[in-house]
Amino acid sequence: MGSALLSQWVEGPEAITVVDPAGSDVPDGVTLVTDRAAIADRNFDLIVAAVKPQLIDDVLPDYAAHLAPEGYVLSIAAGYSASRLSKVMGNAPVIRTMPNLPAAIGRGVSGICPGPLATAAHTEHAEDFMRRAGTTITVDSEEKLDRVTAVAGSGPGYVFEIARAYAEAAMAQGFDEDEARKMVLGTIGGAVAMAGEPGAPSLEELRNSVTSKGGTTAAGLAALNGDGGLTTRLHDTLQAAYERAVELR
Ligand SMILES: NC(=O)C1=CN([C@@H]2O[C@H](COP(=O)(O)OP(=O)(O)OC[C@H]3O[C@@H](n4cnc5c(N)ncnc54)[C@H](O)[C@@H]3O)[C@@H](O)[C@H]2O)C=CC1
Numbered sequence: 255m256g257s258a259l260l261s262q263w264v265e266g267p268e269a270i271t272v273v274d275p276a277g278s279d280v281p282d283g284v285t286l287v288t289d290r291a292a293i294a295d296r297n298f299d300l301i302v303a304a305v306k307p308q309l310i311d312d313v314l315p316d317y318a319a320h321l322a323p324e325g326y327v328l329s330i331a332a333g334y335s336a337s338r339l340s341k342v343m344g345n346a347p348v349i350r351t352m353p354n355l356p357a358a359i360g361r362g363v364s365g366i367c368p369g370p371l372a373t374a375a376h377t378e379h380a381e382d383f384m385r386r387a388g389t390t391i392t393v394d395s396e397e398k399l400d401r402v403t404a405v406a407g408s409g410p411g412y413v414f415e416i417a418r419a420y421a422e423a424a425m426a427q428g429f430d431e432d433e434a435r436k437m438v439l440g441t442i443g444g445a446v447a448m449a450g451e452p453g454a455p456s457l458e459e460l461r462n463s464v465t466s467k468g469g470t471t472a473a474g475l476a477a478l479n480g481d482g483g484l485t486t487r488l489h490d491t492l493q494a495a496y497e498r499a500v501e502l503r
């Protein structure tokens with residue numbers, strides 16, 4: 255996820271240094287170091303915590319000394335609370351954000367939640383910074399951010415899985431993989447773009463506009479969600495993701 259954000263952040267004027275022991279690819283203009291020793295004498299206005307939440311306790315304390323006096327920590331980690339992160343970073347100001355993967359093409363959706371000691375200036379900076387990767391929604395509690403995580407952070411995973419299953423079903427109708435992918439992604443993309451047009455009708459009205467009485471769509475929809483099973487499954491999906499975020503706090 256860090257690389258996805260980096261691909262957009264690199265367009266800005268800041269000097270960016272990535273520390274990654276695995277030595278991942280970074281865009282031109284970004285400094286990569288694989289050992290923190292290489293930045294031993296340096297301070298940063300912003301430290302982005304982009305490791306797995308389970309690694310934060312081990313990794314982040316070493317970075318407390320690298321934060322500039324007016325700087326803050328921006329965490330993209332799911333669940334891991336801002337107060338806990340502030341503590342491991344020597345009581346640094348922390349802002350949590352929850353981006354999602356389409357940030358890689360500037361189409362992400364990022365929740366933002368200011369944590370302990372974050373100033374209005376830090377929040378404004380975080381909002382501007384995240385907006386470079388797509389749209390943002392600022393929430394006033396970590397509880398809410400963990401729900402943004404369930405809806406949007408993990409969301410592309412649900413969408414890719416739904417598209418995958420949809421394509422698999424198309425292949426079972428006799429199409430090859432390329433044809434299935436083309437039809438499924440074209441259909442999802444076209445429908446989503448239409449729903450996103452300014453002044454578009456509600457999602458329910460849009461669904462109804464495809465559904466002729468006694469027609470093919472009605473037959474398909476009855477099988478898809480006639481018993482509310484899809485709705486229930488999506489409720490369960492978001493709840494399970496939210497509960498996992500709570501466990502990671
Ligand atoms: N994958 C996604 O769609 C999203 C992920 N996130 C959050 O992003 C964070 C990273 O997740 P992913 O990108 O999925 O994982 P990932 O495994 O792809 O990336 C983690 C990166 O951390 C690096 N790393 C490991 N140990 C390190 C250390 N000691 N110092 C510096 N770097 C180290 C790894 O080499 C790797 O490049 C997690 O906290 C996750 O909750 C948030 C939103 C969406």
Ligand SMILES: O=C(O)[C@@H]1CCC=N1
Nearest residue numbers: 331332403407408409
């Ligand atoms: O699966 C995860 O835990 C991360 C956070 C949101 C998306 N990926």
